[in-house]
Amino acid sequence: MTLPLLSLGLALLVGTAHAQVQSDQVPFSSTGGTTPTDIWTALSARFGDRVLKDVQPFSKPCFANASSAECASIQKLYQNEKARTAQAAGYTWGQWETCQDTGDQCLLDFAVPTDPAATEAGPDSCARGSIPDYFIDVRGPDDIIAAFEFAKETGIPLVVKNTGHDFKGRSSGPNSLALWTHNLKDISYNPAFVAEGCTDAYPGVTAGAGVQFFEAFQFAEENNITLVGGSDATVGLTGGFTMGGGHGVLSPVLGLGVDRVVRLRPDSGRQGSDAKALLVAPVQDRNPRRKIPHSKCLSERGPLLRAPWWYVLASSFSFLLTYPTPFQAAAEPSASSSKPPSSPPPAAPVQVVVVTWAAKSASQTKALWNLIGEHVIEWADAGWGGYSMPELALFVTQRLTKDEAAKSMAPLLAQAETMKEAGVDGAMAMVMEFPSFLPFFTSFMTDAGGNAGAGKVGYSVSLTSRLVPRASFATPDSRTALVDALMAASAVPAPDAPLMIIQITAPTAARPADLAPGRTSVTPAWRDAVYHVTSMGMWNWNATKEEIMGVYDRTSRLMDNVRKVTPDAAYLNEADVYEPNHEASFWGDHYPELATIKMKYDPDRLLDCWQCVGWNPDSERYTCYL
Known part of the structure; x- marks a missing residue:
């Protein structure tokens, strides 16, 4: 390839x-x-x-x-x-x-x-x-x-x-x-962005390497657009997130972050006699006068390669917004017109379904993960993304109305009702609608100061992860094997219990035109994945070298339970520091x-x-x- x-x-x-x-x-x-x-x-x-x-x-x-x-x-x-x-x-x-x-x-x-x-x-x-x-x-x-x-x-x-x-x-x-x-904070929106070498225009955002998600999502809100992003407000929109692939709750429909890239501006040297900045766009044709039709531009966009020695050179990225519905860009803008030839669809409402309870319970967690495993292919293919922890399931979609969302998630909501009737402490379910992505993100992913709401920072961590393919959900036996592995990977008593998160953030329902399969260096396993599972251990300032090594070893051995029932595939940005067989896990046959x-x-x-x-x-x- x-x-x-x-x-x-x-x-x-x-x-x-x-x-x-x-x-x-x-x-x-x-x-x-x-x-x-x-x-x-x-x-x-x-x-x-x-x-x-x-x-x-x-x-x-x-x-x-x-x-x-x-x-x-x-x-x-x-x-x-x-x-x-x-x-x-x-x-x-x-x-x-x-x-x-x-x-x-x-x-x-x-x-x-x-x-x-x-x-x-x-x-x-x-x-x-x-x-x-x-x-x-x-x-x-x-x-x-x-x-x-x-x-x-x-x-x-x-x-x-x-x-x-x-x-x-x-x-x-x-x-x-x-x-x-x-401090490379520039960000701009062009409703008629045309990548170099292409003829068609699409709504697009160009962002500098220093733009963070809390800034990008606010910018998107102000311009009534939607950007693919992660769950942490302070992560950069470009840089490591995009060059590593980049995933979030909208990825099942909109693809990975890298799939949305239509241009990057790498700054590394002279092009020709004296130019110091160059562009890498979807198509670099030997004949610069030949324009490429939109179908080829989109199918060949996303030329990014994640050996992280790439992203250091890119000072800005341009991202495709919403679904590509091309319109022909005028050769020259009309002096009498202040509007572009077209504009993107407005940012869609966000439907959210949440089920949670208070007390830790291995049996309740296993029942939840069994239920999600049984229905996740159906849900992900319908456009649901989300997260699950031992006492929580949160699902998000922009494809459905509020009533449709409740109907789609009926099995999960029914399980919550069963828990409430059984008197499970704090058991509750919510079906919510937000007018756009930012209000959802602010409510669920940040604290009052706009920092990540999932936990504080400043501590030391050992993270491990695995990409889980569709095959793991194909039969009752394969689903049971996966859930048993997940339970074993998290079955450690406090205070050493790892924080395990099941992330339904793979591009399962994204249309082929929204993806760049074979055009980026991200492992092909992302294209067949349903779960991205992470597990985290931590230590404090006074841990000894032996204790630190013990945390790394324990989190890796716990993830071995999942490694045994899945192929060699992990998301390199959130992988084991000492990932075994990392070349295959991170890049596959690339x-x-x-x-x-x-x-x-x-x-x-x-x-x-x-x-x-x-x-x-x-x-x-x-x-x-x-």
């Missing part, structure tokens, strides 16, 4: 960046070579005030003076996602600020941030851990290009950080240079071609990250992993 635009895109992206620098590379080592003073001088000369010179660990003020007003502010905001993602050195999950191998860290007690035990050792106990030494506040293409040149010249490892919402540590690394893309292209255009691994395509596990940047 050939992945369109791959060779062209990587040749222009990585190859051009390599060609712009001198072949003599100054080796970099944390123990020798180029001195920090030389690096700061060179960075300042090249980037000016976009070099962030005093980036310190998020919690450092509390180690300097635990009774200061600055520390009080840090303690108050310690579990606040928006506060963390707005800081260059702020990470959602604590361990990626630390060096897990050596214990170097600067963390507070995430459960009680005011606990003095975490800071009583004083300023000298606050270590940088795996926070990059150098940060560039990226404000445009020239900064990205110059950073690649600088990394090539000096050998300093590059990492890319947008929000720091990363379960695998790819946005941090000791002794590295970080490209902080958080991997050999991806690896070949990676080595052709980036043989020096200028762009490298943990368990990414063609990665170098011996790199110094990984010394803090266990």
Whole structure:
């Protein structure tokens, strides 16, 4: 299988960046070579005030003076996602600020941030851990290009950080240079967007790499449009979410985030004689004068490849909105008309069905998961997405009216009634309608401050996941095997019990025209998946190295129960840090071609990250992993 635009895109992206620098590379080592003073001088000369010179660990003020007003502010905001993602050195999950191998860290007690035990050792106990030494506040293409040149010249490892919402540590690394893309906040809506090389216009949104979901969803609300997004308000719309695939409750109908992409703007080098920004659109034709009909444009869009060494280069993405109902774009806009030739359908109402209860009960959880397993193919094919935890089921659709939604979910609502009649504590069911996606998202996915409502941040986590295919729901026996595996994977007593979530967010009901199968690097298993199952363990600031390794091992072994009854497939953004057979799990049969292209255009691994395509596990940047 050939992945369109791959060779062209990587040749222009990585190859051009390599060609712009001198072949003599100054080796970099944390123990020798180029001195920090030389690096700061060179960075300042090249980037000016976009070099962030005093980036310190998020919690450092509390180690300097635990009774200061600055520390009080840090303690108050310690579990606040928006506060963390707005800081260059702020990470959602604590361990990626630390060096897990050596214990170097600067963390507070995430459960009680005011606990003095975490800071009583004083300023000298606050270590940088795996926070990059150098940060560039990226404000445009020239900064990205110059950073690649600088990394090539000096050998300093590059990492890319947008929000720091990363379960695998790819946005941090000791002794590295970080490209902080958080401030690339431009977002625009064009009701008549035409991708390069195409003739038809569609409603589209173009967003910078720093736009987060709480901003994107508010923008969509203001423009009466719908965007595919995740469940966490502070995750970036582009970057890792899109390049990894990107899933949410609307994905069963609208596809993965990457399926909606019609253009990306990678900033990596000169195109032709002097241009420094280039576009990768659905079709790059040898004859630039030949226009491509809309059917081919749509079938060949989505040329993104997730070796995360790709997304670092893209400063903006353009997304297709709603269903593609093409209209011909005028060759030149009419001076007498202020309206586009057409406009998208309005954002659709959102129907929500919720069933929940209060007390933990393995028997009630198993009954719920048996019921969902029995009906989920029918529901997902009808356009329902959603989530289930041991005491909760939440389903969402834009395809039905409120009455139709209640009828469709009758088996689930009936089970809730049975629980209520049996006196199950807190058992309840709700059928709700929201006028658009944002009110639903605000009500169910965020807290009063607009942060993710599913839980706080600042703690350290071990996440594992699995994509579960249709075959697992084909027969009573296969469904029983799956539910038994899920129950076994979550059957650990508190306080070590993992947080398991069944996510019905695969593109099960998306129309072929809305997808890009074979055109992206996401594992083909997404196209046959029904569940994306995640399980999370956690630890606090004072965990020992042995205890941390124990959490990683336990969460992975628990997920082995599900691995045994499903194929090798996992969503790389939310996968086990030590995912077994990760090449097959993350990319499936795409991997050999991806690896070949990676080595052709980036043989020096200028762009490298943990368990990414063609990665170098011996790199110094990984010394803090266990």
